[in-house]
Amino acid sequence: MATDVHRPVSPAATRAAKAVHVEGLTRSFDGRAVIDDLRLGIEPGEFVALLGASGCGKSTLLRVLAGLDRDIEGTVLVPRRRAVAFQAPRLMPWKKVWRNVLLGLPGRPERAVAERALDEVGLGHRGNTWPRTLSGGEAQRASLARALVREPDLLLLDEPFGALDALTRIKAQRLVGELWQRRGCAVLLVTHDVEEAVLLADRVLVMDGGRIAHEQRIDLDRPREITDPGFAGLRAALLERLGVRTGPEAS
Template sequence: MATDIHGPVEGPVVRVEGLSRSFDGRPVIDDLDLALRPGEFTALLGRSGCGKSTLLRVLAGLDREIAGTLLVPKRRAVAFQAPRLMPWKRVWRNVLLGLPGRPERAVAESALEEVGLSHRSGAWPKTLSGGEAQRASLARALVREPDLLLLDEPFGALDALTRIKAQRLVAELWQRRGCAVLLVTHDVEEALLLADRALVMRDGVIAYDTPVDLPRPRDAGDPGFIALRTRLLAELGVDAVPSAA
């Protein structure tokens, strides 16, 4: 039986011990252990179907059909690949969606300004670009003042240039806020550009765990970056493709 503890953030901000989750008798997470430290940016990689998003949903409190022990901070927020904005609510109201009490519009405006979207506060979601919608989703997460920010492939549907801008925004927000971040991604380069720790999930457990001890801002052509990229690709069962000269 799972123990869901909403405790203080001294020590690990997340502690998972013996976590298991099955679907129709098939284990997707199988006796998994994991600890995340306060302020740490962690990237979680793995092949499709390995359980990455399931683990994130468990940490977010969206999936409780689990066994094991789970310690997470009470203040946590999640942003998905699809922004999931309510089309009948203006952007600022979407940002406040789900917050307890009756928060003022100024709360949403402050978060929208932080993500560079204050000028679209009163817009309808259908008028936003993909990048703008994702920034609105991030603002909705930030108003919860999370100690743990969970990101489930939030850049996957964006075009290349918008994706780069969104990655930089998330890096800036993390450095400013100082919360722990867990980013689920398929993109090894994205993981190495953003995170200071990379995990590879395989067969329902964390199969590989490495620090990303590279100076920021990071250069994908740096030898250390290339070496880490090659190792992570190998852990994912992919042969690295040599960079063009």
């Protein structure tokens, strides 16, 4: 029988060792292990991207780290202050944008708290509007503001740019990179986009068979350019690891 050993720890205790420490994590559905004896460590302030084929357990792992899935075996240590942004912004249509940002916060936080977070993502002028009036990119930024207002030591991003058009996606990627550098929190980004992973992360992990099967450190200077030969080489190596051939031999 699976036991729940998901243990949030204080930011100070986590910072002394790892922002995330996972050991022997197993999560099964109907007797099938989607995550199987997984080990993972993330340093404080580190940006980690997680790649893998659909169904490999990426989003399940993120839900475990967020405390949304506790039917697990193994050890999971995470900061108490953590926040999640999903692919769908999940805004409540009957609440103004600024009220959406404050959803779930304890006590009665003032509107100014939401407005500061909205200013940080470039939406200060949209706080008093209804969610239905936002574009897709604006809605995703509102979702990011809702995560940031929690002052997280760990920010979990589950394919937050997946539904955006190409131009809006580029802008959103840049925004997340800037927010991470400003905030200094640890980030785990789940994505299918290899280019996005190399663009943003300090380290890229590839998940396969319910475990971390490959690790690639990204030692490129920031800001990064996709035209950089080093960028292209890392992208090609990760694609090959994922079973996608590039270059003339792929045709």
